[in-house]
Amino acid sequence: MRRFTYIAPTSREDAFSAFAAAGEGARWVAGGTNIYDLMKLDIERPAHLIDVTAIEGLDAIETGGEMLRFGTNARMADVAANETILRDYPVLSESLWKAASQQLRNMATVGANLLQRTRCLYFRNGAGGASGGAVIYPCNRREPGSGCAAIGGIDRGQAVLGASANCTAVSPGDWPVALTAMDAQVELAGPQGARAIPIAELYRLPGETPQIEFTLGDGEMITGISVPKTRAGRRSTYHKVRDRESYAFALASAAVALDMDGDTIRKAHVALGGVATVPWRSPEAEAVLAGKPLTEGLAEKAARAAFAEAKAGKLNGYKIDLGIRTLVDALSIAAERNS
Amino acid sequence: MAHAMLVPARIAKGRVTSVDTGAASAVPGVLRVLTAKDYPAPPETDENGPPPPPPTILDAIAYRGQPIALVVAETIEAAIEGAEAVTARYAEEAFASKIDSKGAVREETEPREAGDGTRALADAATRIDQRYVTPTQHHNPIELIATSARLTDGKLRIHESSQYSSGVRGAVARSLGYDPATIEADSSYIGGGFGQKGSLYGYSAIVAHAARLIRRPVKLVVPRSQIFHQATFRPEAHHHVQLGADTGGKMVAAVYHAEHEQSRAGQFPPSDYHEATSRLYDIPNYQGTAANIRLDRNDPGYMRCPHPHPSCFAFESAVDELAIELGRDPVEFRLANDGMTDVLTGKPYSSKFMAECLREGARRFGWDRRTAEPGSMRSPSGGSIGWGVAVAAYPSMMVPSIGTLRVYANGRTTYSISGHEMGQGIRTSIANVLVQGLGIDPDKLEISVGNTATAPQHITAGSWGSAGAIPTTAQAVSRMQSALKQLLGGRTPRGDIHRRLASTKRPYLEVQASALGPGQDASALESLRQGGYAVAGPEYPAFTTMSYIAHFVEVEVEPRLRRVRMPRVVSVADCGRVISPRTARSQIIGGVVWAFGSALREGTEIDPRYAGYLNCDLADYVVPVNADIGEIEVDLINEPDPLANSMGLKGLGEVVMAGASAAIANAIHHATGKRIRHMPIRIEDML
Numbered sequence A: 001m002r003r004f005t006y007i008a009p010t011s012r013e014d015a016f017s018a019f020a021a022a023g024e025g026a027r028w029v030a031g032g033t034n035i036y037d038l039m040k041l042d043i044e045r046p047a048h049l050i051d052v053t054a055i056e057g058l059d060a061i062e063t064g065g066e067m068l069r070f071g072t073n074a075r076m077a078d079v080a081a082n083e084t085i086l087r088d089y090p091v092l093s094e095s096l097w098k099a100a101s102q103q104l105r106n107m108a109t110v111g112a113n114l115l116q117r118t119r120c121l122y123f124r125n126g127a128g129g130a131s132g133g134a135v136i137y138p139c140n141r142r143e144p145g146s147g148c149a150a151i152g153g154i155d156r157g158q159a160v161l162g163a164s165a166n167c168t169a170v171s172p173g174d175w176p177v178a179l180t181a182m183d184a185q186v187e188l189a190g191p192q193g194a195r196a197i198p199i200a201e202l203y204r205l206p207g208e209t210p211q212i213e214f215t216l217g218d219g220e221m222i223t224g225i226s227v228p229k230t231r232a233g234r235r236s237t238y239h240k241v242r243d244r245e246s247y248a249f250a251l252a253s254a255a256v257a258l259d260m261d262g263d264t265i266r267k268a269h270v271a272l273g274g275v276a277t278v279p280w281r282s283p284e285a286e287a288v289l290a291g292k293p294l295t296e297g298l299a300e301k302a303a304r305a306a307f308a309e310a311k312a313g314k315l316n317g318y319k320i321d322l323g324i325r326t327l328v329d330a331l332s333i334a335a336e337r338n339s
Numbered sequence B: 001m002a003h004a005m006l007v008p009a010r011i012a013k014g015r016v017t018s019v020d021t022g023a024a025s026a027v028p029g030v031l032r033v034l035t036a037k038d039y040p041a042p043p044e045t046d047e048n049g050p051p052p053p054p055p056t057i058l059d060a061i062a063y064r065g066q067p068i069a070l071v072v073a074e075t076i077e078a079a080i081e082g083a084e085a086v087t088a089r090y091a092e093e094a095f096a097s098k099i100d101s102k103g104a105v106r107e108e109t110e111p112r113e114a115g116d117g118t119r120a121l122a123d124a125a126t127r128i129d130q131r132y133v134t135p136t137q138h139h140n141p142i143e144l145i146a147t148s149a150r151l152t153d154g155k156l157r158i159h160e161s162s163q164y165s166s167g168v169r170g171a172v173a174r175s176l177g178y179d180p181a182t183i184e185a186d187s188s189y190i191g192g193g194f195g196q197k198g199s200l201y202g203y204s205a206i207v208a209h210a211a212r213l214i215r216r217p218v219k220l221v222v223p224r225s226q227i228f229h230q231a232t233f234r235p236e237a238h239h240h241v242q243l244g245a246d247t248g249g250k251m252v253a254a255v256y257h258a259e260h261e262q263s264r265a266g267q268f269p270p271s272d273y274h275e276a277t278s279r280l281y282d283i284p285n286y287q288g289t290a291a292n293i294r295l296d297r298n299d300p301g302y303m304r305c306p307h308p309h310p311s312c313f314a315f316e317s318a319v320d321e322l323a324i325e326l327g328r329d330p331v332e333f334r335l336a337n338d339g340m341t342d343v344l345t346g347k348p349y350s351s352k353f354m355a356e357c358l359r360e361g362a363r364r365f366g367w368d369r370r371t372a373e374p375g376s377m378r379s380p381s382g383g384s385i386g387w388g389v390a391v392a393a394y395p396s397m398m399v400p401s402i403g404t405l406r407v408y409a410n411g412r413t414t415y416s417i418s419g420h421e422m423g424q425g426i427r428t429s430i431a432n433v434l435v436q437g438l439g440i441d442p443d444k445l446e447i448s449v450g451n452t453a454t455a456p457q458h459i460t461a462g463s464w465g466s467a468g469a470i471p472t473t474a475q476a477v478s479r480m481q482s483a484l485k486q487l488l489g490g491r492t493p494r495g496d497i498h499r500r501l502a503s504t505k506r507p508y509l510e511v512q513a514s515a516l517g518p519g520q521d522a523s524a525l526e527s528l529r530q531g532g533y534a535v536a537g538p539e540y541p542a543f544t545t546m547s548y549i550a551h552f553v554e555v556e557v558e559p560r561l562r563r564v565r566m567p568r569v570v571s572v573a574d575c576g577r578v579i580s581p582r583t584a585r586s587q588i589i590g591g592v593v594w595a596f597g598s599a600l601r602e603g604t605e606i607d608p609r610y611a612g613y614l615n616c617d618l619a620d621y622v623v624p625v626n627a628d629i630g631e632i633e634v635d636l637i638n639e640p641d642p643l644a645n646s647m648g649l650k651g652l653g654e655v656v657m658a659g660a661s662a663a664i665a666n667a668i669h670h671a672t673g674k675r676i677r678h679m680p681i682r683i684e685d686m687l
């Protein structure tokens, strides 16, 4: 834990100029449920924290227009409990209330949630902070070029999809997986102006540069998230398997939404969590499902297609089997929901 | 008050060659950085004397995370920042961190034997030969281990979250060269203990010395990740269990070898795995061998239900396997093998109601509706239902205690006694005896436990806290009544005890009481006064005393995802007389919850390349949450033990956990046909 300054501007303009003035070491903070943790672990070492939650107009939950819109500062708990979301987009609501705990969801914001960092044990516990362990582990994400202790180590939690020889860390969030399935856009603003990108573009595969996790310009801020409305939302679910019944990150999860015509799937939205280095959309599974009536056999075929490229390490091979079962289960849960 | 933070060694074995404290000292608010050279050398120890106190700060590193420096600062934040700024150079040596690591040294210990196990096994008609693994686990009480030290009026006053305040006093005195009489250790309130706080740690003296050097009170709260590395833990253990039955289905042989992770100099005894498993059944030929596997790790130690929990997991899984092999019902098979003699000593049990626990548990659970075939029972939602049973035992020990009771004329009552409160409710049990015996107002009753300044203190563990305190308290009550009677000299004034006392014009009346375990004499009391280990049992001169429990578990396994749920449990315990029904029931519920956690959730990960604990926080060390736990129905046989002590009670807090994990594994087998011989049982084991 190092010394830092803290301010909470109330307008975007003030926030951007504060960020620029702070220079090196400036970071945004919202609910603080991830960044403070990482500061105690000595992984994040900001010199200046600029709190975005006092900025006006960034916490709206809008369900009336063409798109669903969530201001970045909307709390996880509020979006999870929103009646329209609960009824028409259970995949979104479930991905939030199956994450963390009620206390954390009361603090944590839906925009910053997208930027939470991996739970890889070697990443978190190996930086030398008093709250970390007693080992400094090599980690390419923390210290580029130092190596990856998870590869060849205790890799039970590591990714089977999207990993590289430099990093196998799982993308931890549940909400980003649901948003990925639902074609969400992330709205950004910076000193240079505003833009929106598909959520898939926010996340970068580790490849040769695992330390670069997000596509975000310097000083750029997430301002909101928008999700195109779709009737597939009603027949949707976020199915999550973890090491206990609540309050744990996913070992495997599946976000599924089905646009059905009678028994036939017109279009399926499928994304996977807990198994991949980024929120993992599966066009392979979606292609298997499109235009066909949903049967157990088809669901299994789709799920196997989703994991066709999966690669196991020492202890995480079960995630392939578990991921397949989770997706098959999720498809049947979603299909049984009323449209 | 100044705040302190320890700096952990970044190697697993070797020497610290230099410590750079420059950057740390420059952190604003840092008062002092102490390293090995600031501490007195470890005291001389002689072979016949007490074991050496835990070391303070040394340059020789025996395990990863061992403290190499202490940073003392004005604020906790500055102490942390300073601790993180300390760097060191090391001469690192090769190390062994896991049972199968190169450099691990096996050391066999004394066997526990009756009859001829190997021979009887060879002659047996039916045999089971299986290996079971129980994991490394850490206690993780929510309340972190902590100490503070302050010097006032020539006394060193230590507040520490310890189950062994007198041990803290003794260790600090010996490490730093104090007369123990000048130290007071107060552990009145410590939060959860679970055995972690029964061990003595070097930081007590490390912090006390800092307080002396800077002439200010100093406080240290050890962060959870460092607790994993420094505090004792439940070691991984490997259990090789061989059982043999004769043609009539009677168990005739048990050959059981247990070995566990051990530090290079650690004392946590492996032969104690046999304490419980040899005393469940009438198995005349029991060969119990055990070994330490010496590694470059911190000391393992006592964690709730220390040996019987892992050993009963292994043994009661094997008994289940044998019952199935013989085509016998697991409850009926256990009842048929019950016995009333301790085969290790040939002496009778002072009381044993294991069979009653089994019968009552089976009745409440509805065991007769069970169909034997694995996978034959289904839930309405299509899940596989499994019903499992297991029994367990735990030594019922006795510790002497000394209590001082004062009743005041003004309505107050004070009582101080040996024993620590660590969430088990010892204050409540004591209060029950005082309130019922004296008819006093509980709101005006002050009970002091865990404080060396008010009563001699023992290490409170092993379920002997209540067994030690209650008979003494009962005696204090009767002494008080006779003292008052004598004082009144035949008069019978009206009113409660305080008013009767007031009628004698005395402000208060004080009595002392003490009680010993069976076979103990006054030397045990003397040992207690000196802060020594004065525990007796479970083998007493004329008998053996054990507590018993039977657990019945229902699991449901999801059809596709294979997640295991535990909708209901019935647990019935034999702890002799029940002193405090509410705390007793709560002990059983807590024990079952922990056994669930142990069976299905908890395990500490150690990467052998580094010898550090990897999942060293509560996010990654997975303990159960509320949503994991189904209905737990508990019952107590409540038959006083006629011999163990004057009140007829036996220990409860430990036995409650034993065996329940085996019942879960047995239920999983019944649900799925799959026998899993290790803990924790995780989703990957079920697929």
Ligand SMILES: Cc1cc2nc3c(=O)[nH]c(=O)nc-3n(C[C@H](O)[C@H](O)[C@H](O)COP(=O)(O)OP(=O)(O)OC[C@H]3O[C@@H](n4cnc5c(N)ncnc54)[C@H](O)[C@@H]3O)c2cc1C
Pocket (backbone or CB within 6 Å): A027, A028, A029, A030, A031, A032, A033, A034, A035, A036, A037, A052, A072, A076, A098, A099, A100, A101, A104, A107, A108, A109, A110, A111, A112, A113, A114, A115, A116, A172, A173, A174, A175, A220, A221, A222, A223, A247, A248, A249, A250, B619
């Ligand atoms: C014990 C625990 C359990 C958890 N379990 C789960 C779980 O099961 N599933 C799950 O999905 N999540 C889980 N979480 C993570 C939790 O969801 C995230 O910590 C939370 O969503 C982050 O939101 P926040 O507002 O607190 O972010 P902060 O900690 O404030 O910020 C997170 C990151 O976002 C950046 N940031 C903040 N606001 C902005 C902005 N407007 N623009 C750009 N950058 C910004 C910060 O600089 C920081 O890097 C858990 C967390 C904890 C502590």
